[in-house]
Amino acid sequence: MPKLETFSYLIISLHEFCQKEQKPGKQKSKYPYPDMFRIACNELALKMPYGTYPRTQTGLLKLFEQPVENWWPDGLKIPEDFDRSSGLLYDGKPSEETFDYLYTLFEGEFDVDKIPNSVNIQIIVENKQFRDLFLRLNEEYISGDSDRAQEEYIKLRSFLIDRPYTTATELRKEFTGTRCISNKEVGDLYEDCDRGRTYWNCDRCGPLFEKHGRLQGIKPEACRDHRQELDYVREIPWEQDLRYLKPGIHSRVCLPGIPEMNLWRSLQKLQEKYPKQLVSTHLWPGLDSYDMQLRFSDNSVWAVDVKDYRNPHRLGKKLTTIQGITEDLRYTEAFYVFPSRRLKWRENYIQIVRDRATNLSQETHLLSIPSFQERIEEKIQSLTKEKRK
Ligand SMILES: [Zn+2]
Structure with a gap:
């Protein structure tokens, strides 16, 4: 060997x-x-x-x-x-x-x-199940009804992030009208829960597992404290046909999706508040060409990708300039943003990412999520002032 x-x-x-x-x-x-x-x-x-x-x-x-x-x-x-x-x-x-x-x-x-x-690595096999659904949607996106493919992709991915536990009834309700994916296929990304047992969920890291009398998350290093009295730790009462996300989907789709969805929701609130400045926001445009697109009233377009990685060396090596080739995806500024806990754990996190990212254009901004949110607010402020002039 x-x-x-x-x-x-x-x-x-x-x-x-x-x-x-x-x-x-x-x-x-x-x-x-x-x-x-x-x-x-x-x-x-x-x-x-x-x-x-x-x-x-x-x-x-x-x-x-x-x-x-x-x-x-x-x-x-x-x-x-x-x-x-x-x-x-x-x-x-x-x-x-x-x-x-x-x-x-x-x-x-x-x-x-x-x-x-x-x-037999379960999590790799499970990821392939999600990947296969994605490839089918991608085919539809390229050579069929791209709006529908985009809509169903958003539906699927946000469901997997927001619903780490679900039921057969809910799956039927959510995925009966979808054309490219069936509720059975989405259901296959979940495991059946045992009848009558109590389950737990952490709003920060998803389904919890009992180990030696305490609750543990899928990545205990990233989210450690799961005492039952904490407000982000919730009991999931048993109900008929209850299911929980398979570990591969949990770790690769749900977990990295939590900071994405949090950022997305904050952007939606901003857009509701300032629709004249922040004209529109789009989630996973171009079937996940990047995570979010923001369109402002001065015709500037921001492309944003959230990266939640522990190791800045490996992340830097992976990063490439965000692709905005088609008209819909074109942007004027690009941002890679990172959850602030990553920056707290590691000094010079952003500098390390920048140094290792040899395939990334120098113009791409690298920021923590809170700094990025401040940047948007500044942008909205400046557009508001311009209007008043
Ligand atoms: Zn947790």
Whole structure:
């Protein structure tokens, strides 16, 4: 096995290993170990200094919670983009860094064909389900009724963000009139809840799981405090045909969508208040060419994309200039905006993103979401003053 692959094998297999306890409230045995996990651990045991490889499973999982720079053996590589100050696990689950890195692997930096067929990573399979729906809508957008495709895309994606729990009745109600996607297909992005059980949701990070008598979110590192008395932690009472979002959809569609929808709602409020200055707002224009478009009364058009990433190095590398090729998508200013908690955790976050973003035009603005909101208000103010003159 080439050296870098031990790391990738470990990242992939840790997801497989941990997903066994993904179901809310259910704890299943972690045996037998997935094959890749065994292979990666054997390699680690060989390369770590004699006597330092943990003897028990508990010891091993504890080691994986430590920053990798503290224990990863010299003889094996860590990818340059992986943040060495992060552990592989956090509170018994893949850390945010591990999570994000898994997707980087599947986005083309790793030869997926090398993964044995026996590997079953639920979240990747589930994402493919969403991707297939997107591709069908995209086909309709390109060669059929593009307005309808756009409308149904907004409906689907905002539903998955706003409704981490749903019922068969609600799905039928929402998706009966849709032409490109059926309510059954949207329902397949959810799992059935167990009859009569109580479920919990966090308004900040979605469905919660019970672990050792407390509630845990899908990314415990990003959202930690889930005491039941907190106002953003809500009980979801049992009802007939209750379902919760599958973890792959939860982590890749719902979770990153929460700051997007919050920003979107604040923009809508501004537009209602100042319709003469902020003429129109559009969500996911061009079937998600970017996140939001703002049209102002002086004919300026702003294109905005929200990015919620832990690691600014990897984010910077991914960023490219926002595409505004068609008339509808053309813009005069472009913005990448980041939730402010990302900037609080990491000094120079924006500077690191900028330095790494070699495929990004210098004119693109990089801002925290609150700074971006201030920028819009300033713009509205200046348009109001111009009008008065
Ligand atoms: Zn939470």
